[in-house]
Amino acid sequence: MSLQRFILKRTLSIIPIMFGVSVITFGMFHLTPGDPVTQLVALNPDVSAAEEAALRERWGLSGPVWEQYLDWISNVLVGDFGLELQTGREVSDIVWSRLPETIALGLFGWAFALVIAIPAGIYAAINKDNLGDTISRFLALSGISIPNFWLGLMLILIFSLYLGLFPVLAPSRQSLLSPEMLWYLILPGITIGTASAASIMRVMRTSMTEELNKEYVTAARAKGLPERTVILKHVLRNSLISVVTLAATLTASIVAGSVVVEVVFNWPGLGREFIDAINQREINVVMAITLFTGFFVILANLVADIVYAALDPRIRYD
Amino acid sequence: MPSRHNSSDSNRQINRRNVIATIGAAGAASLAGCGGQSGGDGSDGGDGGDGGDGGNLFPLDVQLEVNADNSDRLQMVELIAESMEQTGYFNTTVETYEWNTYVGRVLDPEYQNNGFIPCIGLSGTFNPGSFSNALHHSTNIGACCNLNGISDPEIDELMDSARYGVDVAEDADLRAERYDEVWNYLAEERYSSITHFNLATSVSNTDLHGFEMWPFQDGMYSYNMFAPQDEQIMWVDRDNAAGDSELSDLSEGGTLSLAFGANIESFDPPHSSDTTSTLAQNFLFESLTDNDAQGNVYPWLAESYELLNTSSIERIAYADYMSTVGTTEEGAIDTDEQVVMQHPEDSPAEDDEVRVLLPDDATAAAEDGTFGMQYRYNLQEGVEFHNGDELTADDVVATYEYVENSVLAPQTFDSLLTAVKVDEYTVDLYAQVPDAEAERELPGLLILNASQIEAVEKGNIDPREGNLPVGTGPYEFAEFEDAQYYEVTKFDNYWTEQKGVSEAFSWFDGSDEFPDGPVIDGFEVEIVPDNSTRSGALQNGEIDSTYGLNTSTLDDFKSSEEFLVYGVETGGYEYIQYPVNVAPFDDARLRQAINHLIPRERIVENVFSGYGRPAWTPIPQLAQGSGTADADALEEELKPMNEYNVERAEELLEQVAADN
Numbered sequence: 001m002s003l004q005r006f007i008l009k010r011t012l013s014i015i016p017i018m019f020g021v022s023v024i025t026f027g028m029f030h031l032t033p034g035d036p037v038t039q040l041v042a043l044n045p046d047v048s049a050a051e052e053a054a055l056r057e058r059w060g061l062s063g064p065v066w067e068q069y070l071d072w073i074s075n076v077l078v079g080d081f082g083l084e085l086q087t088g089r090e091v092s093d094i095v096w097s098r099l100p101e102t103i104a105l106g107l108f109g110w111a112f113a114l115v116i117a118i119p120a121g122i123y124a125a126i127n128k129d130n131l132g133d134t135i136s137r138f139l140a141l142s143g144i145s146i147p148n149f150w151l152g153l154m155l156i157l158i159f160s161l162y163l164g165l166f167p168v169l170a171p172s173r174q175s176l177l178s179p180e181m182l183w184y185l186i187l188p189g190i191t192i193g194t195a196s197a198a199s200i201m202r203v204m205r206t207s208m209t210e211e212l213n214k215e216y217v218t219a220a221r222a223k224g225l226p227e228r229t230v231i232l233k234h235v236l237r238n239s240l241i242s243v244v245t246l247a248a249t250l251t252a253s254i255v256a257g258s259v260v261v262e263v264v265f266n267w268p269g270l271g272r273e274f275i276d277a278i279n280q281r282e283i284n285v286v287m288a289i290t291l292f293t294g295f296f297v298i299l300a301n302l303v304a305d306i307v308y309a310a311l312d313p314r315i316r317y318d
Numbered sequence: 319m320p321s322r323h324n325s326s327d328s329n330r331q332i333n334r335r336n337v338i339a340t341i342g343a344a345g346a347a348s349l350a351g352c353g354g355q356s357g358g359d360g361s362d363g364g365d366g367g368d369g370g371d372g373g374n375l376f377p378l379d380v381q382l383e384v385n386a387d388n389s390d391r392l393q394m395v396e397l398i399a400e401s402m403e404q405t406g407y408f409n410t411t412v413e414t415y416e417w418n419t420y421v422g423r424v425l426d427p428e429y430q431n432n433g434f435i436p437c438i439g440l441s442g443t444f445n446p447g448s449f450s451n452a453l454h455h456s457t458n459i460g461a462c463c464n465l466n467g468i469s470d471p472e473i474d475e476l477m478d479s480a481r482y483g484v485d486v487a488e489d490a491d492l493r494a495e496r497y498d499e500v501w502n503y504l505a506e507e508r509y510s511s512i513t514h515f516n517l518a519t520s521v522s523n524t525d526l527h528g529f530e531m532w533p534f535q536d537g538m539y540s541y542n543m544f545a546p547q548d549e550q551i552m553w554v555d556r557d558n559a560a561g562d563s564e565l566s567d568l569s570e571g572g573t574l575s576l577a578f579g580a581n582i583e584s585f586d587p588p589h590s591s592d593t594t595s596t597l598a599q600n601f602l603f604e605s606l607t608d609n610d611a612q613g614n615v616y617p618w619l620a621e622s623y624e625l626l627n628t629s630s631i632e633r634i635a636y637a638d639y640m641s642t643v644g645t646t647e648e649g650a651i652d653t654d655e656q657v658v659m660q661h662p663e664d665s666p667a668e669d670d671e672v673r674v675l676l677p678d679d680a681t682a683a684a685e686d687g688t689f690g691m692q693y694r695y696n697l698q699e700g701v702e703f704h705n706g707d708e709l710t711a712d713d714v715v716a717t718y719e720y721v722e723n724s725v726l727a728p729q730t731f732d733s734l735l736t737a738v739k740v741d742e743y744t745v746d747l748y749a750q751v752p753d754a755e756a757e758r759e760l761p762g763l764l765i766l767n768a769s770q771i772e773a774v775e776k777g778n779i780d781p782r783e784g785n786l787p788v789g790t791g792p793y794e795f796a797e798f799e800d801a802q803y804y805e806v807t808k809f810d811n812y813w814t815e816q817k818g819v820s821e822a823f824s825w826f827d828g829s830d831e832f833p834d835g836p837v838i839d840g841f842e843v844e845i846v847p848d849n850s851t852r853s854g855a856l857q858n859g860e861i862d863s864t865y866g867l868n869t870s871t872l873d874d875f876k877s878s879e880e881f882l883v884y885g886v887e888t889g890g891y892e893y894i895q896y897p898v899n900v901a902p903f904d905d906a907r908l909r910q911a912i913n914h915l916i917p918r919e920r921i922v923e924n925v926f927s928g929y930g931r932p933a934w935t936p937i938p939q940l941a942q943g944s945g946t947a948d949a950d951a952l953e954e955e956l957k958p959m960n961e962y963n964v965e966r967a968e969e970l971l972e973q974v975a976a977d978n
Contacts, residue, residue, distance in 0.1 A: 053650035
């Protein structure tokens with residue numbers, strides 16, 4: 001199978017997966033009890049049963065579930081995610097307006113993870129089993145174990161409240177790329193990237209250790225190549241294969257982590273909107289963000305597969 | 319679906335005993351000196367054999383139900399359950415449910431047959447009926463929030479006669495007396511037990527002067543910026559610390575930064591009912607009348623108002639004016655127009671056609687002289703909107719029409735019949751039936767600008783849609799970034815400043831020093847949903863004032879010299895309701911006994927860290943203005959019936975046992 005055919009095949013496989021995601025997404029929100037009408041009507045003595053039924057009808061929440069699904073999915077396919085029920089705003093507008101914020105935060109966290117993890121992994125592998133390695137492994141384990149909402153609160157407590165280095169609230173009225181914003185992004189970026197950094201560092205260390213034991217390394221050294229060239233030119237390149245795929249799949253955890261981190265740091269992205277929407281029972285918004293996130297994660301996995309295949313030709317013939 | 323934690327009975331009991339042990343220890347100190355309380359000795363007293371003597375009825379299995387996501391409420395119910403259990407007369411179980419499941423469950427009309435005791439929280443208003451009707455009126459069975467099917471014609475009649483009818487509409491004293499009858503009747507019958515009233519809190523740094531809590535969160539900043547009815551005004555002074563600021567210290571100018579706890583969902587007043595949206599809108603818009611902290615009504619955009627006519631009619635009298643419309647399969651009325659009123663005898667769920675009063679029918683009826691009440695509002699002249707238009711009767715009528723089919727429609731058309739323009743500066747508002755709440759409820763809408771209403775699609779007054787909100791309020795819209803921040807700046811042509819406060823309000827009899835309008839130049843509002851983040855921003859000096867912080871952090875702010883914590887009793891309350899239609903709960907003595915076992919003081923002190931008030935009467939301070947003839951007398955009368963009293967409870971339970 002050629003690379004092109006492999007890419008085509010993997011890309012087409014998105015269709016049934018996305019269909020599954022849409023069914024699960026829709027099912028989750030329609031099989032759980034309570035809809036926005038219940039929420040609106042529940043504790044309001046002034047709404048009569050007839051008014052409640054009228055609301056359901058107007059918001060497309062009456063009729064059998066499969067019919068509601070077909071209505072919904074046929075609109076989604078043409079990019080119409082419906083309206084936010086209580087305010088009547090376009091859901092797609094909401095998602096698009098929040099997306100840049102989440103992408104900025106995610107990219108920052110991801111970049112932080114890579115910048116920290118790769119050198120740390122290399123260092124740990126080269127200095128295997130000595131003190132530096134032990135410390136970095138301990139930090140990696142902590143990084144994976146610490147829940148990010150707690151880490152976020154601790155960073156705020158220490159760096160904002162005690163040391164006064166960062167504001168607690170994101171500077172408003174600033175463009176996303178202004179220096180103030182980038183300075184502010186540091187704490188949430190660290191929070192969101194820490195767990196990923198820890199995983200990447202561990203994989204980097206393992207694969208690097210493995211590569212270092214291979215014969216070509218011994219051969220390169222025997223040839224009299226400087227150690228620096230051996231590591232950076234030969235070993236690093238080969239050990240990066242697994243890191244690249246991991247880094248791509250980790251975008252999923254970064255996206256998921258953004259929900260909590262955005263709430264703690266008051267970052268106006270998709271994650272915070274998601275929480276707001278859940279609390280308001282705004283199903284259209286929740287479904288749109290879920291679907292969008294699902295799509296994004298599937299896409300990231302696809303990219304990982306393709307990059308992996310491109311880096312390691314053997315994978316295509318599996 | 320019941321939550322998983324009911325799977326092991328023994329575990330839960332141990333947990334509950336732990337809760338009570340911890341709380342009991344803490345509670346002992348705070349309760350010392352409270353006469354009649356035997357908080358501490360319940361733990362080993364009352365237990366034991368005497369429960370078993372009464373034959374087969376006791377110990378009685380009782381299931382209390384609560385939503386799991388509210389840990390305070392759950393803890394409160396656990397306390398009540400434990401308190402019941404310790405008498406030896408009850409075997410209690412506490413079931414928890416996810417919120418939406420729970421609401422669906424308790425609002426099901428069949429729920430009353432289960433024999434469970436549900437607990438839920440509601441928020442009341444200045445209307446005293448909001449503390450009795452939702453819980454007890456038979457029309458609210460299967461709706462909010464007569465959960466256990468209380469259907470007592472006598473209490474229905476009492477509550478109706480306190481609100482509806484020419485006599486109470488015209489005589490506030492009579493109305494207060496009627497409500498006193500309601501409270502006394504309910505105390506005897508004891509269908510529900512209100513446990514406590516919530517306290518709303520806000521925290522500010524000492525740069526903010528002259529701040530007082532308003533009993534409803536959605537008005538807390540608008541009330542404080544300028545409320546001549548209570549001579550209430552706040553100002554910013556960053557050089558002197560607030561504490562006992564006097565009006566003479568007042569300084570003008572400055573910008574106040576606030577943090578709201580949620581995004582502003584809508585700037586379109588009748589198309590939103592959430593607290594934060596109203597909080598934001600209240601800077602920009604005003605109503606025909608305003609309230610003081612006791613709920614008394616003061617003319618505002620209306621220079622004056624009067625009740626012109628009252629006629630003793632019931633809703634059936636509108637039958638001749640009604641239109642006939644179809645219904646849908648789901649039981650909805652099939653019309654795009656606002657249903658002002660349904661024919662009392664028709665049911666959209668069962669009939670193919672129903673008779674309803676549509677807006678045009680309502681106006682026709684009013685013009686024919688068919689109405690319950692006619693209030694006439696004489697508008698202030700020379701009130702300018704932010705877009706330069708002058709306020710006229712057309713704006714008021716357009717506003718009332720704009721409410722049709724909005725989120726606020728159900729509560730508006732609960733009492734409103736129609737709004738009719740009389741002349742350029744005069745509007746009549748009609749009530750459907752003689753209604754003592756009409757004076758407060760009819761003029762309650764925020765007045766919008768007629769030309770804006772004409773220009774925008776319904777519900778789209780929103781900067782996100784490119785339509786900046788236009789009101790008559792003291793601040794005008796400046797900037798809004800969705801989910802991030804919101805800014806308002808002082809409106810230069812604000813009408814009370816043009817006229818002067820004593821000219822604008824003929825009722826104003828306050829100090830000469832009281833300013834003619836708000837003195838703060840502008841508000842910058844950050845939108846910060848997370849409580850801890852809001853609290854951090856306040857500590858870090860990034861905002862001046864916020865609200866709704868976790869009670870655990872309030873103590874830190876309280877002990878700090880740089881911050882002031884404000885609290886006020888609100889209309890929010892929680893209650894449990896007895897399954898009166900299931901034996902043995904049909905016996906009022908059993909319900910009274912359980913009521914005596916509710917440790918109200920401990921609940922407030924320990925579950926809510928003191929941020930609440932035990933419900934010795936069923937109405938909080940804010941509803942006492944029209945809800946009782948004498949609040950102190952009422953409390954004196956009812957408090958003994960609501961106090962924690964194990965001996966009295968056991969006496970009652972013995973009587974119940976003896977009769978079974």
